[in-house]
Amino acid sequence: MINTANQLTDPIHLARDASALSTGPGKCHVIVFANEKGGTGKSTTAVHVAIALAGRGARVAAYDLDHRQRTMGRYFDNRADTIKRIGRDLPMPRYLTHDGDSLPRFTEQLDELTTDVDFLVIDTPGRDDRFARMAAQRADTLVTPMNDSFVDFDLIGQVDPITYKVTRPSFYAELIWEARKARAKADGSTIDWVVLRNRLQHIEARNMRRVSEALDQLSKRVGFRIIPGLGERVIYRELFPKGLTMIDSRDFGEMGLAHVAARQEMREMMGALALPEPAMPLFA
Template sequence: MPSGPDNTHVIVFANEKGGTGKSTTAVHVAIALAAKGARVACLDLDHRQRTVGRYLDNRAQTIKRKGAALPMPVYATHDGHTPERFEELWNQLIDGADYFVIDTPGRDDPFARLAAQRADTLVTPMNDSFVDFDLIGQVDPETFKVTHPSFYAELIWDARKARARADGATIDWVVLRNRLQHIEARNMRRVQEALMQLAKRVGFRLIPGLGERVVYRELFPAGLTLLDSRFFGEMGLGHVAARQELREMMAALSLPEPQLPMFADHAAAGIVAA
């Protein structure tokens, strides 16, 4: 099924394992794109946790409370049950957007699978461990060589085939290594080598994500991101390093530039989809 209008790039964050920084990464990507003046829409498919929805609720309140012209996507949260509501929100949010960012639950979910099939860029964040690696591939316990892909890699393969049948398009699958340790470790090297092996077999790109930093959790109550530094007061070294991580991640995602004119006023409006 086609992802949407030719001028909308659909970015789906999906991982059936929780605790990978998926929602935090999705919010930062959405705000980073909106900060450039792009028209960004967000759909939160996790009606239980609703992390992206709550994050942007907090941001909307900060905008209202401080009168701040912060970049702000339009957004909504799905009810988790109704196909009709899913299609309604999808069509409502994608209309006129340069980028459409979807956050999915950290569990198997039919709407997450549907969103994956419509993705232009599919981002799977994972922590730097074999516990997380097991979702996409399995390794020999002695040599740590990849033995075969796991169920989730097969699920993405099926999504790619479905997308190709629907409109001939390809899905750019990106595995994003969040919470990387900042010191060299044997396990880190082994995970890296296994990921590189698997990337060649199943066809994903491997890029660095966001580190394990307290700053990301501190920003949530106000709905702020690392791009809103003027609200921090004095920036510490952790803030500076984290912001550089975000810049590097955005560059590595290699998202296309919007085809339509950018409207900064729209990006900063803080309109919430009904």
């Protein structure tokens, strides 16, 4: 069971200073995007983070554990095709997709992708998956995207139907707690768990406030950080066929207000993730 007195779940210990997050020589920082519920923008956000880091000049690898949908893998396939078509280099990680079955292959690919890189970004299936659980234990930063709804919130916590106060953590919070314990036992490291509020509506609503308050309550109990993610914008869905992201502004032509706002969302999200900082600035 979750022990809220343990420093592993103390938000003060989890919101680590960015200067202490240096990857160091030969140290790969593993970022795992994990949520057993689909439809949260998990793969889109994972791709944007990977490309943003590569755009900074970091050495980035990406690993798609969802061999059925393969959204991350297809996104990068489309991006590779675009690079060939336009004849110009774009920031591009090296990437692989797991077969969903082989443990030796998982171990081999994980070792390959964490060699000579600064970051490995892992996208997991929107369902219970043993390889996703194993990846969570390897995470330095574990990102759980969720929409602003109590349907999504129920994955990590339960609320009273009258007061909307948090009554207890849910099974997924317990799962992350176990992953944290296993990681601490293995090498003494702490997993920085980040709940990323994705697809936020641009109109304040009572439901948004209730979800926000519930997240604040639960974060203090089980120890995660809450950061803003990507808004509900058509542009993100339109970018997929070309494999482009909001970082690739030169390929949009004239940018509208929605593009400018989306790029600002990216800046804020990347800053809030507090990842190790490569030398080159983002969105130079």
